[in-house]
Structures are given as structure tokens and as C-alpha cells.
Amino acid sequence: MDKILVHGGVRLKGDVRIGGSKNSALPILAATLLTKEKCVIDRVPDLSDIHYMLTILGRLGCEVERASGVVQIRAEKILTEAPYEIVRKMRASVCVLGPLLGREKAAKVSLPGGCVIGDRPIDLHLKGFESLGAKVVVKGGDILLEAKKLQGARINLRGRHGPTVLGTGNIMMAAVLAEGITDIEGAAEEPEVVDLANFLIAMGAKISGAGTQHIQIEGVPELHGANHTVIPDRIEAGTFLVAGAIAGSRVTVTRTNPAHLGAVITALKKAGFELSHTSDSVTISPNGSRRPLHIETLPYPGFPTDMQAQFCAMLATMDGTSVVTETVFPQRFMHVSELKRMGASIDLNNHCATIHGVERLSGAPVMASDLRASAALVLAALPADGITEINRVYHIDRGYEAIDEKLNALGAHIERVKS
Numbered sequence: 001m002d003k004i005l006v007h008g009g010v011r012l013k014g015d016v017r018i019g020g021s022k023n024s025a026l027p028i029l030a031a032t033l034l035t036k037e038k039c040v041i042d043r044v045p046d047l048s049d050i051h052y053m054l055t056i057l058g059r060l061g062c063e064v065e066r067a068s069g070v071v072q073i074r075a076e077k078i079l080t081e082a083p084y085e086i087v088r089k090m091r092a093s094v095c096v097l098g099p100l101l102g103r104e105k106a107a108k109v110s111l112p113g114g115c116v117i118g119d120r121p122i123d124l125h126l127k128g129f130e131s132l133g134a135k136v137v138v139k140g141g142d143i144l145l146e147a148k149k150l151q152g153a154r155i156n157l158r159g160r161h162g163p164t165v166l167g168t169g170n171i172m173m174a175a176v177l178a179e180g181i182t183d184i185e186g187a188a189e190e191p192e193v194v195d196l197a198n199f200l201i202a203m204g205a206k207i208s209g210a211g212t213q214h215i216q217i218e219g220v221p222e223l224h225g226a227n228h229t230v231i232p233d234r235i236e237a238g239t240f241l242v243a244g245a246i247a248g249s250r251v252t253v254t255r256t257n258p259a260h261l262g263a264v265i266t267a268l269k270k271a272g273f274e275l276s277h278t279s280d281s282v283t284i285s286p287n288g289s290r291r292p293l294h295i296e297t298l299p300y301p302g303f304p305t306d307m308q309a310q311f312c313a314m315l316a317t318m319d320g321t322s323v324v325t326e327t328v329f330p331q332r333f334m335h336v337s338e339l340k341r342m343g344a345s346i347d348l349n350n351h352c353a354t355i356h357g358v359e360r361l362s363g364a365p366v367m368a369s370d371l372r373a374s375a376a377l378v379l380a381a382l383p384a385d386g387i388t389e390i391n392r393v394y395h396i397d398r399g400y401e402a403i404d405e406k407l408n409a410l411g412a413h414i415e416r417v418k419s
């Protein structure tokens, strides 16, 4: 397993180009199962999670071609059973359930396991499929769906931790070929849901309200092929803005959409940083004052849970006491124990981290875990004293394309050690 060595004490400066959104590309690639015709998806990031999804689609019978960031997929004849040995590696594989049910009225996919950020139930997905008329059986670790036909329905997708992003996508992808009207209440409002809806509409689907909590879908008999360019990855952009906050003199993220970064920009300004933006870029620079924060993660457009770990890394050396409350994935604090190994002073109770800022962190061997926690450790290591060795770097490669190369181009000194 590769590891990376981050040499601390660096200052970052310059521009970094943001790639296509992982969390938008994954459901959009799954949605190509809904038509026999060719689809061409542009700006697909080169990540191991994307590789897993393309492998699953290939095993389902799709013809898949990839040339740099462009993926061509044709799902002329497809199977309905996703292979366990790949599905178990990536929870987001569940988003093939909706299109398989929508097109073939049948699906068999293994239940996603939990992961380091906590339990990952899909009860809301299954409730939605049942509402559309599917028979849902969970047996031997597999989810089995089948339906004679799918009938539009009124479905509430709000759970105890708010709406479900992939659940909203899954139900949309099943409903587009159902008979009649489907009303989704409590839908997720994330930009990735809007991007998926726009792709489905380009394929001929009739969808309104994407980006709000109420999405309406009018079923159509079939969908045709379409071309689509994936939106920029707002979490990659946010991660590099936090890198600029932690170790930057002036960092600009380009080819991004500032409108998707509202809560992150607001929080960084509250912490005392100078932020400016154009239509497709955001620039951060320190302006002397740095203030602790009280942050609570919420569904979009609130502060994103996927940025929580990165902010903990920043707040670890922020004067004063900060409080970070995680309401979406209450157990999502794998990064805290590793940051404490680097000298951070953090008290954790339930889903709340109280962070007492310290002068400076020190490099140490640490373990990557969940995707965003791993990125947070890289950020924390940038201004730290000494070298930080981050093991199990494959966690980072799942969601960040060449993060070490992009940070080195900004002035970092990161070595990747092949094992």
C-alpha cells in the first residue's frame, strides 16, 4: 500500500484546476443503464471509485470506453445482478439499483457494508422502491428487487439525519420510466442531485423541482442517449481552499462553481480569511486575523459534512476554542485521533468536537481512514513541524485526483512512496 510523506513548514501559492465531481459522476454513470443508446459523459474524474463504477457497469453488460476524462457507455443488453466482489468495495454502487429497476424491473445488488464514517443504511431507498411497486427482499446479504410494473407515487425521503442524496438519485432513476407521476418530498437539494436530473432530462425524462425538497417526475416510456459534462467537484474545491487557509499566502481554485461553495466560503470568511471570486474561480488569502468557529454540518445548502474533517484540521491551530457538530454522520470523527497524534487538542463527545487551538502541529506517522479524514491529515501536515507519514493512501485516491501533485504544484513538498 502506497504512503505519502508530507514535509511540513511549506507555504502555498498559485492556482489549482478543479476536476469533475465524483459524487455527481457516480450516479450519472449509473443512469446510462436507463437507455440502450450511447451516452457520452465528459469531465469524469480519474478516481478509483469511478473505476469501480465502470467495472460494475462493464460486468452488467455495458460497453464502456474511456479516453482521459470522457467516458462513452452503451447499455444495449444488460444483466441485473451486480457482482459482490466489486460492490462491497464501494457503497455508492447502490445507485445502480434505481436504473436497473427502472429499465429491467429487477435488480440484485449486495447490501453495502458500513464504513468508517458510520452506519450507512439504505432503508429510505428501499422504502421508495416499494412505494413505486417493487417487491423488496433482503436475503443472504443481497438486495433483491422485482416489479411487474412501476407506478408513480408520493414518497417522503426524509430520514432522521435529513434527506438522502443517493436515495433521491435512486428514486429519480427508478421513477423516470414508471407509469404516472412521482412526487418526492424531502428530496436532497445537493448540486449533484440537480446534475443527475439535468442528465436524465437530456435523455428525455420529465423532471421538475430538482434542487428543492420537492421533485416531481412524470414517467415516460423510454429514454434515449445523451451527452453531458459533469459539474465541478465542490468538495475538492473546498479542500484546496482550506489548504490555502492553513498554509497559503494566496490560493485560487479554478474551473469551479462558487455558487456551490456558499456555506464553505461563509465559514472561511467568519474564520478571518479574505475570499473573492469570479464566475468560475475562488481565491483565498489570509488577512492577519484568524478566529475560531462554531460549525454544524447540515444537508445542502448547509455546511457540508464532506468538509468537516478539513475544517477540523484548520481549526486545530486556530487561536481560541472552536466547536464542530456533525449532524449528518454523527460518528464521522476518524480524523480526530490522528490529528491528536500530531499534537492537536480536541475533546470529542458524541457528535461534537471541541477544538482548543494550539500554536503548531508536529509531523507524525498517521493512518488514513475515510476519504475526507485522509485529506484533512494531508492539510494538517502542510504547516506542521517535521515530516508526516500518511499510510493507506488509497483512501485519498478514491476521491482526489493526484492531490499530492496538485499540492506540490502550489509549493508543497509531498513524496509518494510506492510500497
Ligand code: EPZ
Residues within 6 Å of the ligand: 022, 023, 024, 026, 092, 119, 120, 121, 122, 123, 124, 125, 126, 159, 160, 161, 162, 163, 164, 165, 166, 167, 188, 305, 306, 328, 329, 330, 371, 372, 399
Ligand atoms: C452522499 O452519500 C455522498 N456520497 C457522501 O459523500 C456525502 O457525505 C453524503 O451524500 C451526505 O452529503 C456520494 O454521493 C457517492 P445520504 P449518501 O444518503 O447519499 C442517512 C464523500 O466523502 N440515511 O445523503 O450515501 C445516512 O445514514 C462521501 O464523497 C438513512 O438513514 O448519504 C446519513 O446519516 C462520503 N437511510 C444521512 O441519511 C437511508 O436510506 C445522509 O446520508 C439513506 C441515508
